[in-house]
Amino acid sequence: MPELPEVETVRRGLEPALVGRRIKSVRLNRPDLRFPFPAQLAETVTGKRVTALRRRAKYILIELESGHALLVHLGMTGRFTVWPPDGAARNLGEFYYVEQAGHAGDGAHDHVVIDLDDGARVVYTDPRRFGFMDLVEPDGADHNRFLVGLGVEPLGNELHADFLGTALAGRRSPLKAALLDQRIIAGLGNIYVCEALYRAGLSPKRLSGSIVRKRGPSPRIEPLVHAIRSVIAEAIEAGGSTLRDYAHTDGSAGDFQQRFDVYDREGEACRTPGCTSRIRRIVQSGRSSFYCPTCQR
Template structure:
């Protein structure tokens, strides 16, 4: 599910559902997801109360009352649902937290690119997964000036560069294409040469992400309660997944190509 807007949508839903909830039991249906669970994972979570749920980049941060933080990543296919304990669990239901109020928090992840780990509250910012991340795209630190400086020292194609989480977090494969369309920049253009357009690019990235968060929010309730798939593909994209279809602006067919192993969509006429 996961680019920043989807993770943010999940975060909001989980916080609504789980704030103040206490974990009574932790069940691991297998020894690992992408990584092994940390030592004493279940034990450290059992009895803890969830005080709040935050987000950094595409990571969910469950702040607990025992000075620990459960760090979760959804990978490509990770999903959380909060519901009455089902009679039987699905093939890819890997983690279950049973709450003291009887509800079950189920983490399902077919491809298992997601993972969970723990950090102390104190050492959170030095956590290996969080330490080297770039600024949040919707925060002030992600400014035109900052982006300009970053772009000037990169030689790779702009699309690949903005997807790197060290430069700015949260821009994944879909929204990279979408943001570049909005900013009218060819995804193949060397990052250096886009430095002059930093202000537009910052604006486009923010606009695309904000818009997606907004539309994700409306279908949120369904998302968390049922283990459904609302949100993502109901969203309308300008270029992503629209190869051969007319550009919404000039009607030129949208092109699709592969960059760094990822499919990329752009309008050859509008994006220079």
């Protein structure tokens, strides 16, 4: 899936097409994605004006004048395409394979088709169907099953050394698992956790609690916080990463992946000046972790 920087890139791309527009109609081409669509989805959304597009962690929230919001998670392969009134498609997250031209909402994996009052069409496409949608009731963000329990935003003020130290203290899981845990920091995924741990010089295998001192300051926490912030901020700045099947808002490639120091670089040279080690790949709880065995301890 797109991680937070990719979701933010999609949000920014969708914003000018949707905000201020009224939704004329919604077509669901199947009853479910990962989960069934809410029964009231179409009738709740139809006829409403879009007031804002927001992001929380890896969720996109399409806010409506009624106070409801359509919550969208892109899963691993979800994307939006905007078809303006003039017909030329604009891709908001693109796959590496090419769909047949002219399928504005009728492609094999086009699951949701939203028509707007200006004639534009917004299509949600998701081959793997790991994505999902939900309705958030007015003032219901604190109760929504997907939003409740989410941790802090990596770029928000709530992520600081005291917070992270408290969250990691006593944890017996590897650091990698803790940083992927959306209940602590919401929005980090496999790629950026690997990159942040490299920048912080911390091994993904190290136990979470081991970087927290029981008394006094824990000098390894602040560099980790900084590493998380910097890698996420830079990735957003670059327009996200184009992995095997994801691209930039306007169809061009996001280029942060060219700056990966460890992710998907197994066997390649560590980029730390003077280090002669090669990047290793291990599997932790079913996911690949990439790291430098010399620079990350």
